[in-house]
Amino acid sequence: MMSTASLLDRIETQSATTAGARLRTTMAAVRVSFTWFGVRKSLTPQQKAQAAESFDAEGRFLSAAKKLIDTKHPAFRAVTAIRGGIEQSWKSQSLPFPEPGVRLIKQDQVEPFALQIDDLRIELRDAVAELDRHFDELKRAARQRLGSLFNPDDYPATLEGLFDVACDFPSVEPPDYLVALSPRLYEQEQARVSSRFEEAVRLAEEAFLSEFGRLVSHLGERLSGVGGDGETKVFRDSAIGNLTEFFDRFQRLNVRSDAQLDALVAEARRIVRGVEPQDLRDDASLRRHVASELSRVQSTLDDLLVDRPRRRILRGSATKEAS
Structure with a gap:
């Protein structure tokens, strides 16, 4: 005779199989990806060696990076806040899926979600345009903070186009x-x-x-x-x-x-x-x-x-x- 625990385990397994089949027929895979300007840059071997001297260490055993711009600036925070809102919206409308970067959304929400991402992309681009207006100011501040570590070649001519968001619906079948x-x-x-x-x-x-x-x-x-x-x-x-x-x-x-x-x-x-x-x-x-x-x-x-x-x-x- 099957024990109560074994019976419950079998019921749970059957329930998961049934629910999985239901998800497969009612949900779609959705992926949200970002293009994002990296605000940190690794130090050169020479710079790491120079920094290691103050700790009496070997440069090759030291990991170090410099922050290119002040991420606490209100204009940069506005950009990152939009990204956070996009990620939160994506997760609140979807379920996890065992594939990196992919979640499951109801099939009848695919088009509304894609339209929502389009609207948020416009909002993000507006915020990036505002950040770009402060870019020279941010670079001047970075020059003062970084001292000899400052390198103008680390900075693009403009930030526009370096921040973006997109969504796609990959097939998992x-x-x-x-x-x-x-x-x-x-x-x-x-x-x-x-x-x-x-x-x-x-x-x-x-x-x-x-x-x-x-x-x-x-x-x-x-x-x-x-x-x-x-x-x-x-x-x-x-x-x-x-x-x-x-x-x-x-x-x-x-x-x-x-x-x-x-x-x-x-x-x-x-x-x-x-x-x-x-x-x-x-x-x-x-x-x-x-x-x-x-x-x-x-x-x-x-x-x-x-x-x-x-x-x-x-x-x-x-x-x-x-x-």
Whole structure:
């Protein structure tokens, strides 16, 4: 007779396979890439040797670089802030995929996302144009800061065109021509792609679980007023707002492979539904009630976070045995 643990492991494996197949038919691979001017440049061997002398070291064992421009300048910060916003937007609309630089986005969001990137590219170019207007000023400041390390040849004539963003939608499916060339290889590729989507399910589960646990723990600390480190914590509106944003994103992108996680998210959403940040500040009784309810969710989440690595190992073993 199959044990309860073995049965749960088999159910989890089947669930991941089903969810992986669902992702494969409803999602598209999306990649966001940046062209970015490098603000650091390695020192020449001679410069490293000179720097090493002050430490009584050998230059070849020293790694050193110089910063070409002040990255704290408001114009440069505006450019990097746009990049950060683009990356955050990309990740908030997509799920992880086990291929570097690639994530999964809903197929019906492909065109809206591409249009969004086009708009952000224009915003980025405007910010770079503003940065370029300060470029001479930045180079003068660098000349003063770098001293003899300053080299005008390190700097381009203009920064325009050296910062950019693009997105593309690479195929992660086996090429059709492989069917005629080698049916055996085509089947192997199909199995490999299926395995990757099952891995994407696991990555999504772990990402959601980790973020959910962090947000619930954060809100619990703010409601109690004291963190795990014993320090007094200030309650801000974002403690509720970030959790609400998570609920919306989870609903949009949920892979529906973990019934227990689904139930916990639904329970937490019920607990804070209709609760405004100011209500929690004004009503101590409500604050205690919400904190108590969330602590139950947190307790179950902690068990899931501890149990998840073991489940992953068992799931992987079950998959290998089946193959």
